[in-house]
Amino acid sequence: MDSDSSTRNLFDLSGRVALVTGGNRGLGRALALALAEAGAAVAILARDEAKNRETLALLQARGARALARKTDLADRPQVAAAFAAVERELGPLDILVNNAGFAILKGVLDQTDEEWDQVLETNLTAAFRLARMAARSMAARGRGGKIINVSSIAGNFGTPIFPSYAVAKGGLQQLTRCLALELAPHHIQVNSLLPGWFTTDMTDWIRNWPEYAEALKEMIQRTPRGRFGDPGELAGAAVFLASRASDHMTGADLVIDGGFSVR
Numbered sequence: 001m002d003s004d005s006s007t008r009n010l011f012d013l014s015g016r017v018a019l020v021t022g023g024n025r026g027l028g029r030a031l032a033l034a035l036a037e038a039g040a041a042v043a044i045l046a047r048d049e050a051k052n053r054e055t056l057a058l059l060q061a062r063g064a065r066a067l068a069r070k071t072d073l074a075d076r077p078q079v080a081a082a083f084a085a086v087e088r089e090l091g092p093l094d095i096l097v098n099n100a101g102f103a104i105l106k107g108v109l110d111q112t113d114e115e116w117d118q119v120l121e122t123n124l125t126a127a128f129r130l131a132r133m134a135a136r137s138m139a140a141r142g143r144g145g146k147i148i149n150v151s152s153i154a155g156n157f158g159t160p161i162f163p164s165y166a167v168a169k170g171g172l173q174q175l176t177r178c179l180a181l182e183l184a185p186h187h188i189q190v191n192s193l194l195p196g197w198f199t200t201d202m203t204d205w206i207r208n209w210p211e212y213a214e215a216l217k218e219m220i221q222r223t224p225r226g227r228f229g230d231p232g233e234l235a236g237a238a239v240f241l242a243s244r245a246s247d248h249m250t251g252a253d254l255v256i257d258g259g260f261s262v263r
């Protein structure tokens with residue numbers, strides 16, 4: 001085998017089964033499509049059925065075995081049922097991407113208990129519960145696996161704009177480190193992917209709302225690359241973290257932010 005084809009094989013996901021939460025739009029869709037293009041069968045879980053169908057068609061157009069299931073990650077019984085359905089229909093899981101997330105733009109002084117719980121449940125607790133389901137399944141089979149937690153550079157900074165989200169993402173990075181230690185003997189690698197600012201629905205407020213025009217200016221000035229990332233610019237990192245190419249990497253934060261965090 002020449003070195004070129006053996007390098008390519010490192011990134012080959014043929015025969016693997018992947019699950020991407022929030023895979024129906026934004027970054028999750030880009031990650032799901034990239035895993036499918038690398039050869040994996042891909043399941044996506046999200047609430048919007050029209051978007052689910054749209055992304056399912058895109059996955060199938062890439063020749064992937066695929067599944068889209070309407071699931072609210074804040075509904076624990078629904079999540080457990082969805083995980084079981086994915087393994088029943090696509091096979092035992094090899095790759096879990098905890099990507100679904102959302103933020104509430106409210107400081108602590110205005111935040112209600114319900115809003116706090118909702119943000120923590122979707123961004124952090126659902127990821128913990130799915131990682132536990134995935135790890136139990138992977139460990140039982142003894143073939144190892146990959147867990148990718150999509151956190152955010154917001155997990156590394158304080159913020160008065162979306163504190164509950166920043167706390168959830170910081171917690172997700174700690175979950176990554178704890179799982180990396182516990183699951184290493186089972187040959188399961190766990191890493192965090194930390195996007196900076198990307199063009200998705202989630203960043204509509206800073207890109208388009210007039211009251212955040214100054215924040216937008218500062219954000220662009222602070223970013224050495226001088227612009228938002230495009231969702232496709234996360235694709236290579238996701239394939240890397242899901243593949244054999246990253247087998248010696250665990251418990252790490254992979255930052256993709258156009259240089260924003262360096263300054």
Ligand SMILES: NC(=O)c1ccc[n+]([C@@H]2O[C@H](COP(=O)([O-])OP(=O)(O)OC[C@H]3O[C@@H](n4cnc5c(N)ncnc54)[C@H](OP(=O)(O)O)[C@@H]3O)[C@@H](O)[C@H]2O)c1
Nearest residue numbers: 022026027046047048072073100101152197198200201202
């Ligand atoms: N965009 C950025 O600049 C940026 C930066 C750093 C980190 N991130 C992180 O990247 C991930 C993806 O963000 P994005 O920018 O792609 O956001 P997005 O465009 O708003 O998409 C969010 C995704 O999460 C799903 N989701 C949200 N709440 C859910 C729930 N309760 N149950 C099931 N699915 C749910 C949504 O699907 P449904 O609404 O159909 O359920 C959608 O697929 C998030 O974890 C986010 O925190 C994004």
